[in-house]
Amino acid sequence: MKKLYLLDDAIISPLGFSTKENIKAIQEGRSGLQLQQKPETIETSFYAGVIEESLLNAAFVGIGDIKKYTKLEKMMLLAVQQILAKNKDLDLNETALIIATTKGNINLLKDPGNFPENRLKLSELGQVIANFFGFAQTPIIVSNACISGGLGIAVARRLGGIGKIKNALVVGGDLVSDFVVSGFNSFQALSQEACKPFSKDRNGISLGEAATAMLVSTDKPESSGNIALIGDATVNDANHISGPSRTGEGLYQSIQKALKEAKISANEIDFLSAHGTATIYNDEMESMAFHRSSLQNTPLNSLKGYYGHTLGASALIESIITKHTMLNNELYSSKNFGELGVSKSLTIIQENQNMEINYALKTASGFGGCNLALVFKKE
Incomplete structure (x- = not known):
């Protein structure tokens, strides 16, 4: 099996709209989790990392019409745009697009707005991303619960290993939707504090939303550290x-x-x-x-x-x-x-x-x- 090299990447999250901003926040110990209230969905408050849509729109307006895309699509498109801006010679006709998500545009179930019903489909989410940038190949959709993002990288490696692809752009994203909040609340799994992994006093998860993208290749880059x-x-x-x-x-x-x-x-x-x-x-x-x-x-x-x-x-x-x-x-x-x-x-x-x-x-x-x-x- 061939090695798969991790090249450029981008993270869009409450911690920042670039990988560099995200790492700086982690180095400084800053969290994107904040107390949230959704009385129309659940009675109790909970902690979650939510991207402020006004900030997202301000960043997105430079590359597209904010009214034509859902929140998740804007997050994913911004992440992909950062990768392509650094790789202007990347041949999109020969680059696979792998989309990893659990629920996609599930928020449209509650409020579809002006978006057509087919926008709920994960395949349509992938096609929106592909059409925006001009990817030639049909997007590959990976939706296997909470391993999806990492599995997207593994899928790229396996396809590269049998010679099907050389380069791939793996994109992951999900929202803190009412559907997800009510689902985890029904399991009594939502923490009313910021989550405490592996701690004795842990009492549940904190949800978060983010989009991220990574360019991968079976070709080893010429840089000194890979x-x-x-x-x-x-x-x-x-x-x-x-x-x-x-x-x-x-x-x-x-x-x-x-x-x-x-x-x-x-x-x-x-x-x-x-x-x-x-x-x-x-x-x-x-x-x-x-x-x-x-x-x-x-x-x-x-x-x-x-x-x-x-x-x-x-x-x-x-x-x-x-x-x-x-x-x-x-x-x-x-x-x-x-x-x-x-x-x-x-x-x-x-x-x-x-x-x-x-x-x-x-x-x-x-x-x-x-x-x-x-x-x-x-x-």
Whole structure:
């Protein structure tokens, strides 16, 4: 299997409208989570990371008509625009477009505005992005719950490995919609505080919205420092539609298969970017999978305290941050962590620190029992 190189990237989130702004916010310990009130949807307040649409429109007006595109489309288009602005010679006739999302324009169910009904379809979301920039190929849609963004990178690698593509633009995005808020509230999974991954006093997730894009290629760039995806695996634990395996079996198998494909052992992993949603069962399941994989001494963080859970975008955002973590040799703290609250020991990063990072592991898990592991190498 060929390596897949991570090239330019962009993040549109409450922390900023570029990767650089996002990393600066994380370095400074700033969170995009704020107290939200949606009395028409749920009675209690909750924390979430929401992009102010007036700021989004002010940024988008430079590239398109704000009335012709939904909020999610504007977020995704801005992210893609940043990539293409840096790669003016990129041949869009030969570049695959991979769209990763869980719900797409689900907010149109409640308020369609002037948009046609077909705008709800994920395929139509992909086509809007493709048509805006002139991508020739039909977009590939990846929608596999909360591993979607990371799975988009894995799909690009696998297509590259069999010679179907050379370059791909992977785009992820989701919104804090009423549909998603009411859904997680029905599970009693929404935290009324900013989420606290892996902490003893954690009590649920904080939601978030973001869009992100990454250009990837099977061709190694000429730059001095590169990050490559060298192993990936996804295993479904077949446990429950919303509850993860209590033993972490699916995630454990994903990690083992990814390490085997990468031809490295667990003790060579320098950094672990966890899913870390701050729900009782997810964090516990992850701790068991990491312990079974002999990763309990590997420095680990969750970025959910900065972004909230951005659903289909989360694993792509966290892969981008992992890439820059490796290039900068800088570990970022796991925000809001207090006292360890899972049954297996973990090495949670509690303050920013510098360390040589040559191999990193990114994991993600989601509804329906899906699990993902990605192994990155610095070259």
